Each structure stands twice: as C-alpha cells, then as structure tokens.
Amino acid sequence: METLRRQLASTVLRVPIDHVAVHAQRVLGNTSAPRVEARLTGHAFTRTARHGKHLFLAIDSGDWLDVHFGLTGDFQYFTDTDPDPAHDRLTIDFADGRHLAYHDPRLFGKINLIDDPARFIAAKSLGPDALDPRLDDASFVEALNRSRAIIKSVLMDQRLIAGIGNVYSDEILFQARIHPQTRANALDAPARARLYQAMKSVLKTAIERQAEPRRMPQHFLLPHRRAGQACPCCGGKIARLDTGGRSSYYCPRCQPAS
DNA sequence: CCTATAGCCTGACGGC
C-alpha cells in the first residue's frame, strides 16, 4: 500500500482529471457514481496519505478519496491504445493522457468520498499504523496483553494495529519464531520483544523492496510460503494451518507451539 | 465486552 501511495504521489499529483467512469457501483461505499464523477472531474489530486491499508488522495476541492483494495485490488495504468483492463471498476482519465484503473476482480475493495482522513480513521476504529513511530514497544505490548485471541489474528486485527495482512503476519511470526496459534497474552517478554522488532523490520524491508515478492530476501518466509517448501532457516517443511478462516504458513520446527 | 465464524465475490491452478 505504501509502495502504491509513493507511485501515485510521483505521477498523478496536480494533473487535472478529465473524466471519471464508475463501472461497478459495488465498489462505492458512502457515495454514488454521479457524486464521485462530479467531485473529481475538472479537479486534481494534491497529496496522498496512508493509514494501514487505506490510501487517501486529497482533491483540490477539499474532499478526500479513500481507497481500499480488499483482497485483489490495485491500480493499473493504461494508455489510449491499450484496451481497458478487465475488472476495472473505476477509471480516471488525466489531462496528460494517462489513464488509471481501479482494478478489483473480487469486488472486496471500497472507495469512499470523505472530508477528513483522521475522522474517517477514528470512525472506523482503526488502530495506529504499524509503522507509526508512536506505536512504540510499550504500547505494542499493552495491546497484546489485552487480548486472549491467537497472535495471528491479533496481528491482523486492524483495530489494534493497522496495516498487517495475512502474508506479512506470517512473515513477522516466522522471523520472531512464534507459533501462529499462541495466545497473545501468553507470550513472554522476550517473545513480545522479538515480535515488535520483526513487525517493524519486516514492513520496512517490504517497502524498501517495493513489496515485490521476487525481491524479498531469501531468508524471508515469503519466497517459500507454500506447504511442503523448504524452510529457509532449518530446511524443514513449511506447513499450512487454518487460523480464523485464513491460511497460515509457518515452520513447525522454527516456530514450535509453546 | 470479547472471541470465533460465515459470508461476500471471482479467477487461477492442479488433479482426474
């Protein structure tokens, strides 16, 4: 998400928007196609912000666009000669000839028109962004102690910490050597410290590598995140586990149940 | 309040 934000910030800011088309009403949350089209057409994005998995685009009219990509969404650029990408649920045509498609095959994403990101974040009860420096070791530990749920679910709970999804929660637990089903409040102090360090370093590394799986270090779980693959640390087999309806991949030897 | 689960959607992939 941060990678995408930076890309947008370096390409679309202050470029006037010629035309907007909504192809799937479903992706619109609190607004309608005519409203989005009216608020954007003839205007331009002036800056970007991000909180967890939410991307915010300031519009020079004073409003903000909140963009969430669900499971399968992203932005795709295309040109006049390209056909419109399949599953483009909303397209924005810029005055410089660029076209941007909000692409989301599974329709789990949402776009909202809001007047203030901070208020939106509060209304959604989102926790602090995982990379916010104000989310220090002490407040992280406090958040963990409040929960009896399994640590895998806690890391993904956007109300506690915003920004961690299924893949990166597996990576964080792998590097912290913690079994995904450990109860959050059962982690001892060294484990909590490892988890905090892993959370910060995994996300920073991911951003440095533009979140491209191919560019992740080989000692990360991510390049090997499939059942039966060899653990990059011990060579054992990566296993798969059902946790809260999502798949967790982990190394039973490096991340033993405590 | 807390935690766990079902449901929303569609496409890609592997096995038969």
Next chain:
DNA sequence: TGCCGTCAGGCTATAG
C-alpha cells in the same frame, strides 16, 4: 479439453 475442488495479500455482521 472439461470439470471439480481448493486456494486466494480483507473485512463485516452475527453468534456464542
């Protein structure tokens, strides 16, 4: 080739 089951980077509403 075609069909079927499984899996997939998320969130919300609801149940217990």
